[in-house]
Amino acid sequence: MSYFVYILECADGTLYAGSTNDIEKRLHKHNYLKSGAHYTKIRRPVVLKYSEKVPDFATARARESEFKRWTREEKLKFLDLH
Numbered sequence: 001m002s003y004f005v006y007i008l009e010c011a012d013g014t015l016y017a018g019s020t021n022d023i024e025k026r027l028h029k030h031n032y033l034k035s036g037a038h039y040t041k042i043r044r045p046v047v048l049k050y051s052e053k054v055p056d057f058a059t060a061r062a063r064e065s066e067f068k069r070w071t072r073e074e075k076l077k078f079l080d081l082h
Contacts (some may be wrong), residue, residue, distance in 0.1 A: 003060035006051040007067060007075060010043035015075050017067035019060035023051055049079050 004023045008016045008030065016039055020026035029036040030046045040046050054060045067075065 001056075003054050003057055004051050005054060005060050005063040005067065007049045007079065008040060008046040009049045010040060010046050012043050014043060015049070015072060016040055016043075016046065017064050017075075019057075019064040021057075021060075023048075050082055 001021055003019060003021050005017070005019045006023060006026075008018070008027075010016060016030075016037070018026065018037065027046070027048060030040040031044055034041070052063065054063060070078070
């Protein structure tokens with residue numbers, strides 16, 4: 001099973017990093033359901049800015065943690081390159 005790490009841009013301009021095994025389903029949750037992450041639930045709508053396919057859950061979580069350690073400026077620079 002493949003996993004994805006992703007970066008979203010929220011309606012207020014903030015960035016959110018996450019991981020999932022079903023990117024479409026997760027985006028739907030972020031934008032429409034109560035089960036979406038609280039952070040994005042109060043900042044809807046969200047837009048997918050970047051996604052990366054990785055081979056397994058451990059890699060996805062490690063990459064998500066890496067994204068979350070970055071400053072906003074580092075994330076924006078990364079997004080500009082991709």
